[in-house]
Amino acid sequence: MEIVEDVVIVGAGVAGLTTSLGLHRLGIRSLVLESSDKLRITGFAFTTWSNAWKALDAIGIGESLRCQHHLITRQFNFPQPSLKNLFFFFFELKKVTNKSNFAKKKIKYQNGKMGVLEEPNRNKPFSFCYKLSLVLPESSTCSMVTASTFSDKPPSETPFKGLEVRCLQRRLLLETLAKEVPNGTIRLSSKVVSIDESEGHFKRLHLADGTILKTKVLIGCDGVNSVVAKWLGLQKPAFAGRSDVRGNAHFKSGHGFEPKFKQLVGKVGRLGFLPCDDENVFWFFSWIPATKEEGMEEDPIKLKQFVANELKDASDEMKSIIENTSLECIISSPLRYRKPLELLLWGNISKGNVCVAGDALHPMTPDLGQGACSAMEDGVILARCLGEALLKPGVEDDDEEYKRIEMGLKKYGRERRWRSFDLVTTAFMVGFVLRNDGKMIRYLRDKFLLGFIAGLLLRKAGFDCGKL
Structure with missing residues (x-):
């Protein structure tokens, strides 16, 4: 027996739950499929810029999250x-x-x-x-x-x-989003293994447990290895040549750090940290992996030791952050990005009644701190465009409804194509310029480019996704 839904969202991450809550605020029910058996908090925290807070305000949860996170320096x-x-x-x-x-x-x-x-x-x-x-x-x-x-x-x-800039804990964000959507919206342990066409413009989803779902609208928010993006014909994201270790240090008695974002850049990589609240500090270490480090990303003990060794000459403050990071609160992953020209010219953001958002659409390097922020923008804009299509009054047949859905998703794609291209390209170029030690690039950076880059960071954070 097939289960029929109006809107199915694949992936209960930042983009998926933001979209679902946005639709709920407009009176549209959705079903969110999550392959894991619980909400995934991989990454622990992220920098949340003004553009993200505007998106959170649009779906009604900005104030509840502000009071739990420091406004940072x-x-x-x-x-x-x-x-x-x-x-x-x-x-x-x-x-x-x-x-x-x-x-x-x-x-x-x-x-x-x-x-x-x-x-x-x-x-x-x-x-x-x-x-x-x-x-x-x-x-x-x-x-x-x-x-x-x-x-x-x-x-x-x-x-x-x-x-406005804060370090937002991913767990608190996802839990807040999950609490705001109706019971039964999120279905855990539901991995999509294939997608095909069904009669009446429906899309048919086959899950790993044998369940079959039919939906009028399919939204892929399933990350860099997106099944939905693959169905749309988008290429696999490219490797950026770097890896990131991320961790969350917990200080039971309080860390005592001021609300500042600090970064250290040396020959081996880049380390940064910033407090989320009085007890938790998010940190990252970005480096270019060598052959001898292969396989280390799967072993948190080796990861922690690797970072500690690289920071042996750092301040006691830095060392204490690594020391207070438990093994279950440290992960590493290769950095990937969507090739910009695919985003700008030929990549399908939507096709018919199917579209993608978040990392399924625009995976990017973390050099702008805009990955999760732009996923929230996606969610608000997608909910608004889809709401305009689904809430239009009047009785119509299935073909007319499908056409309105298709036009709504095309509108979403038009709004997000340039923004996605802009962020992915800028993030990649900022990372290239800041990490390149070649004489010519270094000279241009030090003489001319850094002020320009600073302005880029500020302008990207000034984007306003608008209201629902």
């Missing part, structure tokens, strides 16, 4: 131990910590105040190139500060209003 450092390097910071300056006998350089910033930059300890492979404490206020005109010690150019500022 952003601190960006891009040192290369071999030379004086360019760096950029953004948001308003709060204070500067002056320690030891660092050389100091004063810079001007918003409202004519002064800040102090601290030079690094160049004897350590992982040390801050410069240290500058910054804060993002609840509501103010924030500014981006760009400066260089490679050149003698003065710092410049770019005004940016209304920016």
Whole structure:
């Protein structure tokens, strides 16, 4: 016996549950199929920019999540131990910590105040190139500060209003989304193994347990290895040449860190961390894997030891974060991305009554911090476009309804194609520029490109997906 549904969403991740809740707010029921036996919190946390908070507000859960996560201070450092390097910071300056006998350089910033930059300890492979404490206020005109010690150019500022940044725990987000949708919406242990056509414009889904479902609308939110994306003809995402270790450090008595995002960049890779709340700190380590490290990604003991070894000369603060990460709270995965030209020119975002969203549509490297944020944008825009199609009054036959669904999904595809291309391309290029140690790229980066990159990051976070 076949089960018939109006809307089936494959994947109970960020994109899938955001879409489902958006549809629910509009009065449209959906069924969400999740292959795992529980909600997956892989990744632990992620940076949530203003564009994501606008999406969360659109589906009505922004305020409940804000009160559980710090509004964070952003601190960006891009040192290369071999030379004086360019760096950029953004948001308003709060204070500067002056320690030891660092050389100091004063810079001007918003409202004519002064800040102090601290030079690094160049004897350590992982040390801050410069240290500058910054804060993002609840509501103010924030500014981006760009400066260089490679050149003698003065710092410049770019005004940016209304920016909101927090480190959002994936578990809390998914649990909040799941609680807001009606009971029975999420079906666990439901892996889709194949898709085919059925009579009357329906799509037929075959599950691993033998269940067969028919649906008027099929939405693929099933990640980088998406079955739905494959059905649409999208190519397998490409390997970016890097891997990411991610972890969550839990401090039972509180970590005591200020709400700042810190990054260290050295010859072996890039490490960053930022607090989610008073007890949890999310961290990541991005590196280019060597042959001798093959198979390490499946072993959390080896992963933790590998990161600890690479950070042996880092500060006690950094070491404590790794030490307070339990083995079940550390994972690693290769970084993959959708080839930009496929997104822009020939890739099918939708076809008939089928479409994709989230990582199934636009997997990207984490250099912009926009992967999950853009998945939330997808969910709101997709729910709105589909709602316009399904909620149109009037009696019509199946062919007319199918045509409206098809047009609604095409509209969604048009809205997301350029945005997806833009984010994937920008993330890849930012990663390439910041990690490339070639003389020409390094020279261009240090002389000209870093301020431009800083502006790109800010502009991507200013996107507004709109209301439902």
